[in-house]
Amino acid sequence: MTILALDLGFIIEKLIMIAIVVFASLGIALYTTFGERKVAAILQDRPGPSRAGPFGLLQPLADGLKLIMKEEIIPNAANKWLFILGPGLAMTASLMTCAVIPWGSAIDVFGRHVELQIADVNIGILYVFAVVSMGVYGIMIGGWASNNKFSLMSALRAASQAISYELAMGLALIALLMTTGSLSLKTIVEQQVQGHWWNIVYQPLGFLIFFITAMAECNRTPFDLPEAENELNFGYHQEYSSMKLGFYLFAEYINMIMSSAIMASMYFGGYDLPFFNEASVAPNIAAMIGVGTLLIKIVLFIFLFMWIRWTIPRFRYDQLMGLGWKTLIPLALFNMLLTGAVILAKL
Amino acid sequence: MNKLEILFYALSAFAIVSAIMVLVSKNPIHSVLWLILVFFAISGHYILLNAQFLAIVNIIVYAGAIMVLFLFVIMLMNVKSDQEPQKKLLIKFIGVLSGGSFLTLLIALVKQTAQLQGKQVLMKEGSIGLIHPLGKALFSDYVLPFEISSVLFLSAMVGAVIIGKK
Numbered sequence: 370m371t372i373l374a375l376d377l378g379f380i381i382e383k384l385i386m387i388a389i390v391v392f393a394s395l396g397i398a399l400y401t402t403f404g405e406r407k408v409a410a411i412l413q414d415r416p417g418p419s420r421a422g423p424f425g426l427l428q429p430l431a432d433g434l435k436l437i438m439k440e441e442i443i444p445n446a447a448n449k450w451l452f453i454l455g456p457g458l459a460m461t462a463s464l465m466t467c468a469v470i471p472w473g474s475a476i477d478v479f480g481r482h483v484e485l486q487i488a489d490v491n492i493g494i495l496y497v498f499a500v501v502s503m504g505v506y507g508i509m510i511g512g513w514a515s516n517n518k519f520s521l522m523s524a525l526r527a528a529s530q531a532i533s534y535e536l537a538m539g540l541a542l543i544a545l546l547m548t549t550g551s552l553s554l555k556t557i558v559e560q561q562v563q564g565h566w567w568n569i570v571y572q573p574l575g576f577l578i579f580f581i582t583a584m585a586e587c588n589r590t591p592f593d594l595p596e597a598e599n600e601l602n603f604g605y606h607q608e609y610s611s612m613k614l615g616f617y618l619f620a621e622y623i624n625m626i627m628s629s630a631i632m633a634s635m636y637f638g639g640y641d642l643p644f645f646n647e648a649s650v651a652p653n654i655a656a657m658i659g660v661g662t663l664l665i666k667i668v669l670f671i672f673l674f675m676w677i678r679w680t681i682p683r684f685r686y687d688q689l690m691g692l693g694w695k696t697l698i699p700l701a702l703f704n705m706l707l708t709g710a711v712i713l714a715k716l
Numbered sequence: 717m718n719k720l721e722i723l724f725y726a727l728s729a730f731a732i733v734s735a736i737m738v739l740v741s742k743n744p745i746h747s748v749l750w751l752i753l754v755f756f757a758i759s760g761h762y763i764l765l766n767a768q769f770l771a772i773v774n775i776i777v778y779a780g781a782i783m784v785l786f787l788f789v790i791m792l793m794n795v796k797s798d799q800e801p802q803k804k805l806l807i808k809f810i811g812v813l814s815g816g817s818f819l820t821l822l823i824a825l826v827k828q829t830a831q832l833q834g835k836q837v838l839m840k841e842g843s844i845g846l847i848h849p850l851g852k853a854l855f856s857d858y859v860l861p862f863e864i865s866s867v868l869f870l871s872a873m874v875g876a877v878i879i880g881k882k
Contacts, residue, residue, distance in 0.1 A: 451745070492847060495772045502780025506752075509784070513745065513791050521791060528784055535781075536873075552847060694877050702870075 378481065386487050390467045398622040399429045401671055405622075408675040436615040444608050448514040455511025456609065456616035462504040463620045466627040469493040471555045473640045473660040476653045485656060486555060493554040494542060497631060498535075501586055505531040507620065508595065512605035523605040526686065527595035531586060533693040538582035540701035541575045544708040545635060548572065554631075558639035562647075567638040574704045576636045578697055583628040585693070588621060590678040594686055629670035630663065637666055724764060731757035744790045748783060755779040767845020 403418065406428070410417025418425035443452055473485035490496060505528050512524025548571050549557045561567050569576050585592040596604030606617045633639060640659030647655040684692070734753040741747045755778045762771035803811075826832060843849045854862045 448743075448745075451749075490768065492768050492772050495769070495776065499772050499775040499780060502776055502784070505784060506787075509787055509791070510749070513787075525788065525791065528788060532781065532784060690880075694880060698873070698877065 382481065382483060383487060386483075386485075387468075390472070390487060391464055394464060394467055394623055394626055395619075397626055397667075398619055399433065401622045401626065402432065402618075403429045404671065405675050405678075408672065409679050412676070412679040433615070437612050439611040441611040441613065442608075444516065446516040447608065448516065451510050451514035452608075453613070455507055455514055456606075456613045456620075457507075458510060459504065459507025459620040460616045460623070462500055462507055463623040463627060465500045465503075466497055466631070469496050469554055470627070470630045470634060471558050471639060472663060473656045474647075474652075476656045478653075484555075485660065489553060489555045491551075491553050494546070494552045494635075497554075498539065498542075501538075502531075502535060504586075504620075504624065507617075508605050511609070511617065515605075515608035517608050519601045519603075520605050520607050523595045523601045523607075527588065527605060530588075530592065530594060530689065530693075533690060534582040534585040534592075534697070537578055537693060537697035537701050538586065540698065540705060541578040541582065544575045544701070544705045545572050545579075547705070547708050547712060554634050554639075558634050558641065561638040562641040567636065567641070569636040572636065572704075572708070574700065575708075576632070578701050578704065579636070580632065581692075581697065583632060584674065584677070585689075587624045587628055587674075589625065589674055591681045591684050592689060593683060594689055625671055625674055626667060629667040629674070632670055633663060633666035639663055720764065724761070727757050727760040727764070731761075745787065748786050748790060751786075752779050752783050755783070762845060765845060766842055769847045769850055770845045 403425070407417045407425075418428040421427040421431045443449055468487045469490060471484075471486040471489070475482055475484045477483070508527040509524045512520040512527070515521075545568060546552065548568065549560060551557060551560075557568070588595055595601075596606075601607075606614055609617060640663040642658055642662040645658070647659070650658070731754055734750045734757060737750040738747045738754065741750060755774060759771040759774045759779075762768070762774060844853070
């Protein structure tokens with residue numbers, strides 16, 4: 370059945386995929402907030418949330434309910450439309466990344482061959498980059514529309530931080546792209562599945578730079594200058610309340626999940642389970658094992674993010690800019706030069 | 717109408733409405749946000765022309781980087797719509813007249829150009845906007861200008877870092 374020569378089955382398949390990925394990301398983000406509090410508690414030698422449900426497992430639901438039930442306040446002096454648009458943009462931009470991440474190889478259901486990726490575009494990594502650069506608008510618009518000096522200062526900080534670290538991130542990526550020769554995330558993962566080594570073996574320095582910049586792009590401690598409480602009260606979401614505040618807080622966790630998924634796909638083999646022959650089991654089961662492997666890698670990365678957050682204190686603003694411009698960019702350029710030289714020597 | 721035409725007209729309408737909103741918005745921040753929407757619509761047109769690389773680079777460079785700097789500057793200047801100097805009616809009238817005649821001139825030029833006579837836009841065809849043909853062209857036919865401009869950009873970046881160090 371076709372409408373305007375569109376394949377209806379294809380549209381339904383993609384809609385189901387989008388729904389699954391979006392709701393799974395939201396669900397994981399919900400429990401990442403719980404994980405963060407538990408990890409913080411363990412690192413600080415205290416029990417953490419333990420009252421709601423067994424082991425405190427219902428805590429995220431209680432938090433969410435609390436946020437929704439709170440009174441919603443829009444300040445009189447705020448720009449109303451942009452004030453509402455801000456959190457929505459932040460959330461949309463962080464969820465959009467999931468479109469190009471390959472969650473697994475392909476499965477066969479109801480006689481259809483379904484790729485476990487929403488869109489395999491040949492510019493996958495650039496798409497991620499474009500979405501990341503959109504993410505800063507949510508913060509900037511929200512901070513400006515609040516009509517509060519602290520919010521504005523924090524929004525400007527967030528924007529300049531994001532722009533500075535995007536440069537080093539791009540340069541680190543170029544070195545990886547020189548070795549893979551493709552911008553499609555699916556191709557990059559497949560190369561690692563077929564080849565002997567994951568990309569981290571070829572690009573250790575590149576990964577380190579990418580990891581640091583990813584942390585800065587997610588506004589995580591030690592780079593959470595936009596929400597430095599002791600200088601800016603609460604940061605760009607100071608005037609927000611209820612679920613609009615929840616959206617901002619949630620977007621940070623979704624950003625973390627997406628950047629973990631991208632790092633796992635680009636440097637750590639994506640859905641590739643090491644020392645396991647995918648051909649030895651049925652294709653559907655192999656694909657499911659792949660999805661599970663990627664999820665485990667994502668959880669490990671998220672744990673690393675939290676571990677660093679609760680271990681290292683925050684940078685000063687000039688230190689942050691100094692690290693970005695004077696250390697990471699020269700290092701990334703050096704890494705690019707080194708990669709180019711090795712590729713030339715191999716020819 | 718096939719689906720490509722529907723998409724084309726929808727995107728064009730979106731682009732034109734957003735562009736008009738850039739002009740008529742009193743608040744400069746709103747103007748910048750509408751301008752970002754214009755860039756998105758143009759990227760949509762690039763995708764219709766099968767130029768995905770150009771589409772995404774348009775978003776990264778214009779919507780992602782340059783417009784952030786625009787927002788930055790406008791937020792720091794804190795321009796208020798009511799403090800902006802209001803132009804006189806006569807100046808507005810002259811502006812509309814000269815802009816309109818320039819538009820007429822452009823349309824007349826495009827209509828007369830010999831290369832455009834009886835040609836149709838290639839929708840969903842052609843490959844020059846894809847990353848492989850573009851890369852090949854840049855590194856074979858245009859390798860010297862490409863390399864010179866890349867060195868220029870790199871030196872500009874290094875220069876910015878050096879100035880910031882002082």
